[in-house]
Amino acid sequence: MSKESKFLSLVLRHKPEEIGLQVDKHGWVDVDQLLRKMKKANRKLxxxxxxxIVEANEKKRFTLSEDGLKIRAALVA
Known part of the structure; x- marks a missing residue:
């Protein structure tokens, strides 16, 4: 897993406050907000x-919304 993928797991699943992300009650984050916050944290993507990263992740750790505007850590069954 790439360092970018690990960082995404951290901020989407465990510590969104690490970069000041606002996660909704269903775990979704606005993609543009995520990219801006990552850039401010010197993690440009x-x-x-x-x-x-979402498509190549073997464990399917992330889910993009159908319109591609939101992302979240994948729900564990």
């Missing part, structure tokens, strides 16, 4: 790189 493009939307294309984010989509690639």
């Amino acid at each position: 493009s939307r294309e790189e984010l989509v690639q």
Whole structure:
């Protein structure tokens, strides 16, 4: 797992406050907000790189909304 993927797991699942993210009650975060907050934390990531991480992650740790505007840590069954 890449360092970007590990960081995404940290801020989407465990510590959104690490970069000042607001997560809704269903765990969703606005993708643009996530990318801005990551940039401020010196973790610059493009939307294309984010989509690639989501699609390439073997364990399917992340879910993008159908419209691609929101992301969350995948729900564990």
